[in-house]
Amino acid sequence: MEKIIEIENLSKSFGEVKAVKNISFSVEKGSLFSFLGVNGAGKSTTISMLCGLLTPDFGTINVCGQSSEKVKDKIGVVFQSSVLDMPLSVYDNLKYRASFYGITGERFQKRLNELSGLLDMGEILNRPVGKLSGGQRRKADIARALFHSPSLLILDEPTTGLDPQTRKTLWQVIEDLRREGLTVLLTTHYMEEAADSDHIVIIDSGEIIAEGTPLELKNKYTKDTVTLYGVDEKDVKKLGLPYIFDDSYCKLFIENTSKAAELIGNNRELFVDFEITKGKMDDVFLAVTGKELHGGVSR
Amino acid sequence: MNTLMYITLRNVKMFFRDKGMFFTSLITPLILLVLYATFLSNVYRDAFTSGIPDFIKFDEKLINGTVASQLLSSLLAVSCITVAFCSNLLSVQDKANKTVNDMLISPLKSSKLALGYYIATFFITVIVCLVTTAVGFIYVYSVGWYLSFSDVLLILADVLLLSLLGASLSSVVSFFLSTQGQMSAVSAIISAGYGFICGAYMPMSQFPEGLRDALSFLPFTYGTSLLRNHCMNGAFEEMKNIGVPNEAVASLKDSVDCNIYFADTAVGTDVMLFVLIASVVVFTVIYVLLNVFSKKIKK
Ligand SMILES: Nc1ncnc2c1ncn2[C@@H]1O[C@H](COP(=O)(O)OP(=O)(O)OP(=O)(O)O)[C@@H](O)[C@H]1O
């Protein structure tokens, strides 16, 4: 697979604070790549270096095989906090920003129509950005990031603070664009969003502490759960595995799915009515960072 | 070229849409108007009246016209600088709320970004000050008009030149500012202090000698004086026409800073003009160098 981003030995300090420590990773073209970490882990700092806003202390960044300075028109960024001009209308914001990419006149109008259809922005186009709701503003941010049809879209916590409905709409749009070959790099605090990605990197205090596909991470860091129905506690106890017993069911924690299969094969009489669930991304995160992430706040 | 036009338009629009910036820029001129309405105009009226020898008969209109032209010159001297500073605060605001990042991730050249602020500041200042000039002319016309056509042209040229001075100096100052706090501190200092040090609230001729000497090193001093000369020239000529002795007119001119002394030598209007043009050139060159230099460091 072709790599769209290649980062090697990247480091950045702000005075005493080592925000990013020697991280390396690459992103495949057309993939959805998630970048996870608690507040202050160094996600935004990495993104700033990725789009050329910060110069790394060490390390190299390649986007589309070049330094990010040279491929600015291939990258679209939705910043963690909105950076549009609050007093100006969405239309004006897009008009001026588009001009930086050389998109003006008819080309601008055409692209504006496309995006406003895609993101359903018709009614907010002529309203000042400062007067929009959080979700509407996010739509404007995304329209701005997509305006020049980038091949890489970087989203820094795009859905924090949005209602589930708006979140879904945004994901639908991103999903559609990905089908056309857009690569998406995302940071989020919502584990279910990360669970859909092709590759996940988890960083803590500026270091990569785990990475892989969601499946790999789940297999590596979480246990499977087998829920049994209609069993006696004493039968379960005999298996010698950690469990939780409740009146109606019993939960067994098993290393991984193959061990579970083996166990079931050896105990056909016990496993009559059961289901196997894999660990969740939340559990992965908890296991590797020792911290829990919940809707934008780490505890 | 097209991009430069768009970024400049954006900056100009931001200024007029951002009520905060727009009204801050009008604070100093408004203070000045209030001072005139309450007592300054009486002070000047008395000074001019007593400056004309008793044996000469004169029309009240002459005194009114002289006071009004004096007000006009002060108003313009102040506005050209304070409006420029306030409008250039946009560049600081963009840094403070990270909007500038949104421009830096685009292919927009940083030289165009810097130039965009400079040109926009100049345009805004010229627009605001030309409106002020027009209103001022109407007022002067209604109380006593002694300006010749060439005076009018010279005043307009002064406004352009001083706006350019304001734009270039404020660009240099804003270059070093990057937070909201610094921004309000500077705008407060300029709004409160500039009217005073440029001799608008009170003629510099009444300042203690030490302060006056210090001010003679500042280019604005010559800007104020140039405007005074061009605004009041007609009125003083009229005084001479009705028989006021040259010495009496000269001392009046001294009292309102039409004559400025650098180390006890009178500075002619041609020298004032030169000082202003040279200052514009120097500040502009500094601004360009700062931008070129900072870009080199970042690389
Ligand atoms: N401009 C800066 N100056 C000084 N320190 C900074 C700067 N930017 C970031 N930091 C520090 O670097 C560390 C990483 O910050 P970063 O913004 O990258 O975190 P993050 O992972 O994006 O967190 P969040 O989830 O809260 O957005 C933090 O300790 C932060 O305080």
Ligand SMILES: [Mg+2]
């Ligand atoms: Mg962040």
